[in-house]
Amino acid sequence: MNATAPDDAMIRLDNVAKEYPDGTVAVHDLTLHVRDGETCVLVGASGCGKTTAMRMINRLVEPTRGTVMVDGVDVMSVDFHQLRRRIGYVIQQVGLFPHWTVRRNVATVCDMLGWDKKRVADRVDELLDMVGLPPEEFGKRYPHQLSGGQRQRVGVARALAFDPPVLIMDEPFGAVDPIARDHLQEAFIDLQKRVRKTVVIVTHDIDEAVRLGDRIAVLRTGGYLDQYATPAEVLGNPATPFVAEFTGTDRTLKLLAVTPVESGALEPLTPDASSLDRVPHDASLREALALLLDSNQGKLVVEDQAGEPEGVLTLNGIQESLKASAA
Numbered sequence: 058m059n060a061t062a063p064d065d066a067m068i069r070l071d072n073v074a075k076e077y078p079d080g081t082v083a084v085h086d087l088t089l090h091v092r093d094g095e096t097c098v099l100v101g102a103s104g105c106g107k108t109t110a111m112r113m114i115n116r117l118v119e120p121t122r123g124t125v126m127v128d129g130v131d132v133m134s135v136d137f138h139q140l141r142r143r144i145g146y147v148i149q150q151v152g153l154f155p156h157w158t159v160r161r162n163v164a165t166v167c168d169m170l171g172w173d174k175k176r177v178a179d180r181v182d183e184l185l186d187m188v189g190l191p192p193e194e195f196g197k198r199y200p201h202q203l204s205g206g207q208r209q210r211v212g213v214a215r216a217l218a219f220d221p222p223v224l225i226m227d228e229p230f231g232a233v234d235p236i237a238r239d240h241l242q243e244a245f246i247d248l249q250k251r252v253r254k255t256v257v258i259v260t261h262d263i264d265e266a267v268r269l270g271d272r273i274a275v276l277r278t279g280g281y282l283d284q285y286a287t288p289a290e291v292l293g294n295p296a297t298p299f300v301a302e303f304t305g306t307d308r309t310l311k312l313l314a315v316t317p318v319e320s321g322a323l324e325p326l327t328p329d330a331s332s333l334d335r336v337p338h339d340a341s342l343r344e345a346l347a348l349l350l351d352s353n354q355g356k357l358v359v360e361d362q363a364g365e366p367e368g369v370l371t372l373n374g375i376q377e378s379l380k381a382s383a384a
């Protein structure tokens with residue numbers, strides 16, 4: 058399958074293949090375009106070629122066939138160091154320098170550019186604040202004095218130092234416990250709302266993909282792209298048996314979590330509306346369903362953007378919303 062986007066693609070992989078010198082073909086023929094300002098998550102089982110595909114974006118892996126363009130430029134035609142400045146990279150195991158403080162780790166790239174001390178210091182403060190690590194508290198620590206999740210955030214701050222338009226992240230939240238992971242994902246979503254980079258994230262966790270991705274690319278062994286679509290589309294309409302299996306038999310539950318209440322599925326307000334539980338307009342269907350099951354009234358009031366009652370939601374409406382989102 059080929060996944061192309063209109064001309065606003067920041068990253069374009071076109072018919073890209075990678076055969077390693079020992080003959081392993083990690084990626085057979087991959088076409089994938091990522092729109093400017095979107096988060097694309099590459100997801101698939103271990104060994105399916107995710108890391109290989111991602112590393113071709115910043116040329117850490119050179120494709121054996123096809124082209125990779127970033128911001129309109131063929132990555133094979135530009136100076137490697139210049140390319141690294143345009144593409145922030147967060148690797149699987151963070152890769153901080155253990156004998157350097159957090160400040161110095163984050164400052165590396167700015168130092169390399171020869172910025173003056175004041176400018177570097179200001180930028181490091183800004184970056185640490187951005188990832189939720191107050192510089193006065195964390196700046197002087199060494200990596201071993203941080204939790205895994207905090208180290209990960211330092212890695213993100215460092216990758217953002219150049220203010221690159223593109224950020225690529227390989228299993229960035231893989232090494233931490235589920236609660237820390239949840240916080241990091243939330244922090245990433247918040248950060249991305251503010252910085253609006255074009256982001257490619259690799260993960261083998263479908264729940265993470267669904268949560269973080271504007272679009273998710275489901276890869277099958279050999280780097281084949283089975284589906285490239287919004288989380289709702291992938292969960293609601295798996296394109297192949299592999300995608301159906303990979304997204305799991307509980308994909309309807311997952312879909313509930315990423316689908317907002319559809320206003321078309323609401324019923325008119327009834328006189329008893331004032332006694333019903335209420336959910337905000339941007340609540341997910343999962344939240345609405347949980348409340349509905351708890352309330353034992355069989356219906357809820359959905360509020361509009363201003364917080365005023367907009368309509369009544371029943372189980373039937375939840376089903377309608379699900380159908381609409383997967384269509």
Ligand SMILES: Nc1ncnc2c1ncn2[C@@H]1O[C@H](COP(=O)(O)OP(=O)(O)OP(=O)(O)O)[C@@H](O)[C@H]1O
Nearest residue numbers: 077079081083102103104105106107108109110261
């Ligand atoms: N340098 C290499 N030489 C030979 N084969 C390699 C090399 N790097 C990776 N491969 C092979 O290419 C395939 C894809 O590897 P890749 O690291 O891209 O997978 P992945 O999807 O990122 O896996 P994981 O989820 O385990 O990180 C695997 O079969 C792997 O063994």
Ligand SMILES: [Mg+2]
Nearest residue numbers: 107108109259
């Ligand atoms: Mg990998």
